[in-house]
Amino acid sequence: MGERSDAPTYSLTGEDGGADQYYTDVAVFTDEVLEKLHEDQSISKFSQYIALRKLEVWDHNIYALELLMIGVLWNVYSSRATAGSVYMGKLLSSLYALRSRSQEARRVVDRLKGIAGTSVLARRRHVDERIQLHSFAKLLGWLRASGEFEQESRRLKVWLDFLRGLPEKESEGILQRAVRKAVWFERRSLECLGRYTSNVDTYIENNRQRLRWQENRIFCSRNRVEYHLNMVGAEIMNQVFYDGFHAAPGKIVFLPICMRNKTAGKCQAVQEGPGYVCRRCSKTCRVQEVTALAEVYSCKVLMIPHASTAFGQERIRVGEVGIIGVACVLNLISGGYKAREMGYLPQCVLLHYSGCVLHWHREGIETSIDMERLERSLREGQT
Ligand code: SF4
Structure with missing residues (x-):
């Protein structure tokens, strides 16, 4: 089996049908990303905060991934996050907990999710806003309300609490550096991993109408840079959890x-x-x-x-x-x-x-x- 040209969004395979080249590329790029992220002192400061608060200790490389995630998600979703209503977001997030109650509850909540994803959550502000603590909090609210980022928003809430305990200038400096790193990541990841995600934009464009009002609209419309973030994220997690998995x-x-x-x-x-x-x-x-x-x-x-x-x-x-x-x-x-x-x-x-x-x-x-x-x-x- 050769390269899969009908794959909807991404494909890891080359002409020989194998993914060896992908795995080499992603490993090399992940090293470069981690080196770039660890230039930032905030990662060790965040890890001191985790220890001080006696929260569960993870790994510096996971914290680095989270710092990058703040910037990437801000760049992709801030225009929507800062346009939405905080109360509507809270209402939507609380609805998702009902999904596990029954098949019928799931159907109803998914229907509402589709409507929200095409209406209230899709509104955009057309003014660029610099990331600040309050707008980062709004971003987390939007991510929760979307129903697609439960885990990510939970982890980034720990970052929000950490940042709230710092002097305002320092916390905003960290957030703005995260956004700059994400701008670098978007450009560089396209050079290093873009060949594996070349169908994403066409897929989104061709399916825009079909996805309207659908429960999976936000998930299926995610940006190319989010694919690259996940590729690097998986590589980092595989390294971090390797020993524990084997033991x-x-x-x-x-x-x-x-x-x-x-x-x-x-x-x-x-x-x-x-x-x-x-x-x-x-x-x-x-x-x-x-x-x-x-x-x-x-x-x-x-x-x-x-x-x-x-x-x-x-x-x-x-x-x-x-x-x-x-x-x-x-x-x-x-x-x-x-x-x-x-x-x-x-x-x-x-x-x-x-x-x-x-x-x-x-x-x-x-x-x-x-x-x-x-x-x-x-x-x-x-x-
Ligand atoms: S996954 Fe289902 S279809 Fe495939 S072999 Fe197993 S039982 Fe059969």
């Missing part, structure tokens, strides 16, 4: 449902907890292939219908289970945070391209991954 006694592979090659009615997988276990009804199905491979390493595979429900409701004790999450690019950072929040130690393998019927493609494209990369994670996880 964990239990391992699970989570696969998205778009990897199976039959429709829901014909697939024989059986439900187990938050996911489905493959019954291997098709020799050509990629889920079957992964399940057979994981079995060699005594590792369980669960197929997950939607990223938001991947980990169920129960937290587990940190250190007990490592997961390999297979996901499309836009779910990488939020998926990594969510996994860690629920107690899992994540490693991720990227889908070669996006293609699920839920979000990206009318009929759905069967998606694939780098099997060698997956096997390496499984093998190393044994030692």
Whole structure:
């Protein structure tokens, strides 16, 4: 299989159908990004704040990613965030908690989400505003109200609290430097990773009308720079959680449902907890292939219908289970945070391209991954 030209937004594969070049490019670029971000003293100051407040300690490189995320999300969403009503945002964010109550509640809330995403949350101010503490707080409100950035906004709230404790001049200096770094990142990431995301703008343009009033409008319209941020974010998280993942006694592979090659009615997988276990009804199905491979390493595979429900409701004790999450690019950072929040130690393998019927493609494209990369994670996880 060669390069996938019909992939809706991104594709990691080259002409040989492999993603080796992508993984080399993203590793080199991530080193450059981290070097650039660590020039900023605010990361070590933030880490002192975490220690002082006895909050859960993560890693300097995750804090660096978060600083960059502040700037990137500001550059993409500030014109919408500063135009919206704070009260409407609060109302919307509180609605999302109702989604887990029942299928019907989910349908109603998703309908409202679609309406809000095309109306109140889509309004823009056409005046450039410099980032300040109060406008950063508004950005977080908008991110929460969008229903798409639950994990990111939770992490960035810790930054907001940290910044509120600093003299105003200092906190605004940090925010403005984050925005400048994001401007650099947008330009540089296009040079280093742009070849993998060349269909994003066309996809957004061609689907603008179709996505109006749809629950996934904001998700499917995310900017190219957000794809690049997720690519770098996944690389950072894989490095940070590597040791913990390998030390964990239990391992699970989570696969998205778009990897199976039959429709829901014909697939024989059986439900187990938050996911489905493959019954291997098709020799050509990629889920079957992964399940057979994981079995060699005594590792369980669960197929997950939607990223938001991947980990169920129960937290587990940190250190007990490592997961390999297979996901499309836009779910990488939020998926990594969510996994860690629920107690899992994540490693991720990227889908070669996006293609699920839920979000990206009318009929759905069967998606694939780098099997060698997956096997390496499984093998190393044994030692
Ligand atoms: S092989 Fe597994 S995932 Fe694929 S269609 Fe059959 S039961 Fe479903």
